[in-house]
Amino acid sequence: MDLSELDFENVGSWPTQYRVACIAFICALLSGAFFYYVTLPLLDDLEQIEAQEVVLKNEFKVKAALSSNLEEYRVQIADIKVIFEGLLHKLPSNAEVASLLDDISFIGADSGLQFKSINWGAIKEEELSTEVPISIQIVGRYQELGQFAADIAALPRIVILDNLTLTKGQQDLMTLNVIAKTYRYKESLK
Structure with a gap:
């Protein structure tokens, strides 16, 4: 059977190989459209979120390092205040x-x-x-x-x-x- 002889109004009567090819073509078309319109934007969002994750992890590391030394910083600030007050008294x-x-x-x-x-x-x-x-x-x-x-x-x-x-x-x-x-x-x- 030739492609020009196929009846598009009665697809169910097509030979099996043509039906399988048509279904595969439609599935490929739907998959391509789904990938282009749904998956690609989600992948772009994922890249942005991963980049934001790296930034947030670095911020967390810095803040964790600062917070681990918080008591030392408080002691230093108290010492600096004492020194500052001493210098003020010299003015x-x-x-x-x-x-x-x-x-x-x-x-x-x-x-x-x-x-x-x-x-x-x-x-x-x-x-x-x-x-x-x-x-x-x-x-x-x-x-x-x-x-x-x-x-x-x-x-x-x-x-x-x-x-x-x-x-x-x-x-x-x-x-x-x-x-x-x-x-x-x-x-x-x-």
């Missing part, structure tokens, strides 16, 4: 900034230095602190200037000597121009 309060000028004058006089000028600079507001500069010009011998710097460093409050300019004067005297900077912690952030 002068508003009242102590004014007395700092007296301390610097006393240290200079005690070291045998002569003050040409000592003036407040422009206060500079930072995010966490306020910078308070003091412009100083002093005259003395090299050893006296060194002792002055050492005594300033030994103050119980933080004072930084910045922008040092040393010029040679008459005899063995030198002139030191320096900006002594101290910082006040902004109380509103405590």
Whole structure:
């Protein structure tokens, strides 16, 4: 029998080999459509979920490592808070900034230095602190200037000597121009 002789309205009367071929063709067509429209999108979703699984596993590993050291981190944070509080106490309060000028004058006089000028600079507001500069010009011998710097460093409050300019004067005297900077912690952030 030839394919052109087949009656498509009466498929049941077809010879067995043609019926099997037609059923196989229809099954292949349905399988292809099912794979293309149902399975492929699910495979794409599966790839995305597997990639997300890898990311989540890595996040879990990081968080597990952090949580396993949680007590150590808490101890470190407590230690850091103690150190921070100690450093805050080394910063002068508003009242102590004014007395700092007296301390610097006393240290200079005690070291045998002569003050040409000592003036407040422009206060500079930072995010966490306020910078308070003091412009100083002093005259003395090299050893006296060194002792002055050492005594300033030994103050119980933080004072930084910045922008040092040393010029040679008459005899063995030198002139030191320096900006002594101290910082006040902004109380509103405590």
